[in-house]
Amino acid sequence: MMISFRALVRKDLLLFLVDRRALLMSFAVPIAIGSFFGYVLGGSGGQANASKIPVLTVDQDHSAISRGIVTRLSEEKALDVKPSTPVEARAAVRKGTATVAVIIPPNFGRDAGSAFFGPQQKPEIGVLFDPSHTAERSMVAGILTGDVMQAVSKEMFAGRTGREMVKDSLAQVEQNQHLPAEDKKPLEDLLRSVDRWNQQVDRGAGPGLSRGLTVPYTTREEAVTARQNIQYNGYAHAFAGMVVQFVLFLGIDVGIGLLQQRQRGLWKRFRAAPLSRGVLLGSRAVSAAILAFLVVQVNFLFARLIFGVRVEGSMVGFLGVSAAFALMTAGFGMLVASIGKTPEATRGLAIFATLIVVMLGGAWIPMFLFPQWLQKLTVVVPTRWAMEGLEAMTWRGLGLEAAIVPITALLLFAAVFGALAMVRFRWEAEG
């Protein structure tokens, strides 16, 4: 019995190795796509390669304040700032070559300064944005707020324009008959105090507020990964996703292969031999699991050698998740064979189903982007557990305990798929 079992497994491995298309789909394609997505997702240098947001600035004011705003925006690491004109900026945003355009209108510096201390109407900064990048728009708006506050306050407290404006504002307040007395007095006191402060600074009596108002805190950012000094590796997620997808495609091929064997009369030859059903389907499942495990390991080995993707967590856990996923894939392949009737009709449906579970498993886009209800629903999707397990053991660097749940879930899926396949499989050859 073992001779036939071994021979059947060996046959499947041999057929895989001589099938160029299978090799291409299991190794070359996932590596190519994984490499591309890995690069796009930040590569192996943390966020170093993350693309900057393209921002255009249109300075129609040319005041000290507007120049200060543009300078500060240009110094932001997350932004790629270039000067432009109103017409070009609008066209660029429409085409999608710029995500946001900031238009500083004429007299902005003067009006912003007036509005800084007084009740004057606030000037508007035009913000043109690409509606497909709302998140980036919000980010640029936040940065712009801080930069405008700093630029305006610096000019108001330390710049020539600001000093003149303080004096003008004080004169206006003093002459304003409509301002309530309870407001007028404190406002006059404030402006006189600022004026005195400016004079004191001019005499060299103090450091002054040469930088204007500043954000009263700084941030210390740390990407939480496996250990200190371990950077997030975008390739880890990308390779996990692609491996999950293409290993499932391998599972489909296993199922389709069985249907083709039936169509080509090979199944008759197998069934004519004194072999149990367990040997016939079991050998196919074992060979499928071996191939799936091999594909996972080879792809991650490539990612390790070329992109530095490491198993930062438990190696035993990583191997366990790989093995459980491989068994689940084998069960999936058997299920495809048991449900399908002809290879032609089955392939399209199986690929469609696979793409759905791959998508829901977070292999394409991170699952946190899904709505909450959908995230909860994915517990019934086996690929979710494969992704969770592989990511936990690679860049997240978690221990073996974090692999237990994914392994258990995947084994459960493998058992259910296998049992369904055994029940539904059409053993009898057509007459």
Next chain:
Amino acid sequence: MLQVDALKKSYGGLVAVDRVSLRAGAGETIGLLGPNGAGKTTIVAMIAGLIRPDSGSVHIEGRPLAGDTDPNKRRIGLVPQELALFDELTARANLELFAALYDLDGTAAKRAIGEALELVGLTDRAQERVKNYSGGMKRRLNLAAALLHDPQILLLDEPTVGVDPQSRNAIFDNLEVLKRRGKTLLYTTHYMEEAERLCDRVIIIDHGKVVADDTLPGLYRLLPVTNLLAVELVDGQDGLRLDDLLALPGVRSAKLEAGTLRVGVQDLATETPRVLQWLVERGHLYHHVASERANLETVFLTLTGRSLRDA
């Protein structure tokens, strides 16, 4: 000894095989002859254990065949109608796999593979991938794959479908060798020429039922005549009275079709001169005379009222 008793198989309302029984002894070649869809493949599938019959039984050497793992299945070799081979593998790799299905490996497998390749004449091409083989070579390898475990009974389901005459003859030669070795061959075909050449006994199947089961001479005895005299008349049939012709002693049948008169006679040597003289005396000249033997086509036609090819 293969013994099949009252096998029956239905698919929904369609009775594919209806209480079919047969016997086949050592060294005997039995032909299952019938048109496509007659139920021949289903019968073979039930004997090989691929399909569970609704009723009836299969006994090999007196023991009933039961279950997937019945060791009795080792006595059977199946040559499916399809080319049941892995095109991507070499012929030898294919045979190694099929030998292993019967727990043959190592020296035993090597010897069995060598003998099978030798028999079908593919020893020199054993290391080639099957996809490079011609259709005839694939058919021969298909046969070789069923011989590795040296089965006593060989089930051959239309083993020459789609092959050229040369390859067909090669396969017939192989089968005759196996027959001489005492193997029992059960051969399904819808080609009467194959059944006539190979089979000691022919079982005619139609609509899942056994219509006749006999040796070739036995089947021919079912016919009203065993010889036909075909006379191509010069002037057609003007004035030809078939009733008068039928009144001649030894004439069993007479039929005129498209200027050719077919006369069924019991004894060709005696009746031929008499018929020809009768024609000349009545002014019916002819320009060609030929004799035809009755064949299985005639038998099938006589028994079912339909031609094998039309059925």
